[in-house]
Amino acid sequence: MPLFDRILIVDWSGAGQTVTGKNSLWACLARREGDRVVIDWNENFATRHAFMQRLDVVVGAAVAEGQRLLCGFDFAFGYPAGTAERLTGKADWRALWRKIADEIEDAPDNRNNRFDLASRWNATYFAGEPRFWGRPHQHAYADLSDKKPPAPTNAPLAFRRSELVAKTAKSVWQLSGAGVVGSQTLLGINRLSRFLDDSGYGEHIAVWPFETGFATTFEKPVVFAEIYPSLFTLAAQDEVKDQAQVRTVAEAFARFDADGRLGSLLDRPPMLADEEVATSLAEEGWVLGIGHEELPLGKVDPATAGEPPLPLDYIRDPAEIYRQSFATIREEASLDRFPPVLQPLVIRLIHACGMVDLADDVSWSDGAFEAGAAALEKGAPVLVDVEMVRHGVIRRLLPVDNEILCLLNDERVRPKADEIGNTRSAAQVDLWDEHLAGAVVAIGNAPTALFRLLERIDAGAPKPAIILGFPVGFVGAAESKDELIANSRGIPYIAVRGRRGGSAMASAAVNALAGGLGTNV
Incomplete structure (x- = not known):
């Protein structure tokens, strides 16, 4: 039996101003209809504030209708082990989430203080051994460099365990540059933490794997999970890449749910030792799909086998x-x-x-x-x-x-x-x-x-x-x-x-x- 009735996939944005189109916030809601996957909507949101209003509607509808909803977000849900204790005194993901929500300012028009906060935290919690780095060249911050600092030799390190397994993932400490997730993580955790505390739906939501463990059954109807869309190969498309990506992942997870693979992806990654599992559940989190290479995320369609490879995605005009x-x-x-x-x-x-x-x-x-x-x-x-x-x-x-x-x-x-x-x-x-x-x-x-x-x-x-x-x-x-x-x-x-x-x-x-x-x- 499938685990979910609806799947929401979100390509988050760390933008500092209102923006649409490429490299902005996209989200896609899919549902099962018999053996088919139906896309309810695939939309572009100019601000994080606008999307959170839609998330409130989607979660509210699922709860009211008794539907099971998986929400996948493409930013890190945790930081390398040792971060939460350094910042809050407790090795606890929720304490860190609330710390971020207490200090991040994210206005309805996307203006935010992420670089100021990172600079201040470098000075306060990582004096002499900065972790956060990356900033716009035209801005200067006292304790935030545009250059990568030396790799830390003590906790917290540069990468989480899941990122080391993924190999191509960027460090969550990097805030600026192509393909980075550092800004999205600070701003995303802030928004989700506030949603859990203030929306009225917190009692119906479980954050995987922190509150669920690596499990295939869930007591609560709504599950939030960290995803990594780059695990999936995009078919050739005429639309914006981000738009195609959220649709592709939503359709894929819906298919995986139908054939049983999604439950396996939510289960314990086989390479994790017990100590690493404990760290993931307490502080670092995990990325849905990472570590399950035995379950192919992009099967070859026999109808297209032998066709030339799809062209790379880049601007040609x-x-x-x-x-x-x-x-x-x-x-x-x-x-x-x-x-x-x-x-x-x-x-x-x-x-x-x-x-x-x-x-x-x-x-x-x-x-x-x-x-x-x-x-x-x-x-x-x-x-x-x-x-x-x-x-x-x-x-x-x-x-x-x-x-x-x-x-x-x-x-x-x-x-x-x-x-x-x-x-x-x-x-x-x-x-x-x-x-x-x-x-x-x-x-x-x-x-x-x-x-x-x-x-x-x-x-x-x-x-x-x-x-x-x-x-x-x-x-x-x-x-x-x-x-x-x-x-x-x-x-x-x-x-x-x-x-x-x-x-x-x-x-x-x-x-x-x-x-x-x-x-x-």
């Missing part, structure tokens, strides 16, 4: 890749100090290197962007120090098919380098004179090229319309840009302080002058 990239940068980077006209260029620089903190090192002179854009509109050539910069410019964005000139491989360069006792990159600058007046200069590799350009201008060479200074490296890069910033010789400039730079940044700056954040593909 170039325009959408750019759109999401630029949107992420706007969300994570600190752009307020830049005039609006310059912000697209800074976004392109960050996009070129993947580091949002680059914004802190960008330096520019007043009117530099306007000067560079105007020069391109007038047909000015673009002088670059290496071929990689030339190839990185999106030619379609150039307003009048501007010439992009790199003379590094010109036959005159090597003799000139010998003559002046400098690099080939610097020597080619001596050949720029006839093109230099009013040009856009983009240096993305060689500090010697920037130094030589400034020397040539000091010696009376024509002045370009703008200097884009992005040489990179450990010798001369920071110093050449410091010289440009300290004395640009009256020439508008945009540069990145320090060792960072590169050809991708230089060409990105040219692309921004030519077309802002416009069409890229």
Whole structure:
């Protein structure tokens, strides 16, 4: 006989603002109808608050109608052994849940204090040996680093026993980054703890395995369990991945319930020793399905055997890749100090290197962007120090098919380098004179090229319309840009302080002058 009449699967969210679509909160409710699995609804919730209102309705209906309900949530229900005792004085999951609920603030619009709380707990309970880590690059917290701390050698450790078995699971201590569950766990435990205490349905709910043990029968009609959707293989779909995932897991658990596998998944994982079982039931919890590899969670359909494997799930549309990239940068980077006209260029620089903190090192002179854009509109050539910069410019964005000139491989360069006792990159600058007046200069590799350009201008060479200074490296890069910033010789400039730079940044700056954040593909 099946254990449940309805199955609710929830893909939780740790978002800090109202959000829908990809990487937001999705939930799917399935029920059995004879031998069929029927999806009652599969919906996207903009906030955790909105979902909890729906959970109240779903649990209330199950209790009122005498239905048995399994609710699966994809965030950790526990922390590594030793956490609860460190924070509450008791090795007890419920004490830790209430501790989290007492101190987490999670507003109806998703604004919350999870990073502040993690920083405070690092200082209070893990002084000198921080556990929580990961934060947005644009925010700073006194005791929460964006870098992974050394692995702890004493309890609590980095992983729970179930996560070590799963192998691909992330540490619950990590709060930020792709695929992490740390933020979802703090915010999810807070919400479920409050629901158990305040909804009026707490007496009808059992939290597996803390209150049930590893069992296949349940006294209470509603069971909350931690799940790991990545155990399941998704079929090809056109919908949002999270939407497909909750539906897939809900349908799978309903099928497993019908054929007896779900009861086996709720039972004791065979590799656990008695001491590990005790730890799981008291504090760490367990993930439904982990440790039962003998029960395949994704059987091969004979009708599709031999077909080519399904394509991997990733974004293929170039325009959408750019759109999401630029949107992420706007969300994570600190752009307020830049005039609006310059912000697209800074976004392109960050996009070129993947580091949002680059914004802190960008330096520019007043009117530099306007000067560079105007020069391109007038047909000015673009002088670059290496071929990689030339190839990185999106030619379609150039307003009048501007010439992009790199003379590094010109036959005159090597003799000139010998003559002046400098690099080939610097020597080619001596050949720029006839093109230099009013040009856009983009240096993305060689500090010697920037130094030589400034020397040539000091010696009376024509002045370009703008200097884009992005040489990179450990010798001369920071110093050449410091010289440009300290004395640009009256020439508008945009540069990145320090060792960072590169050809991708230089060409990105040219692309921004030519077309802002416009069409890229």
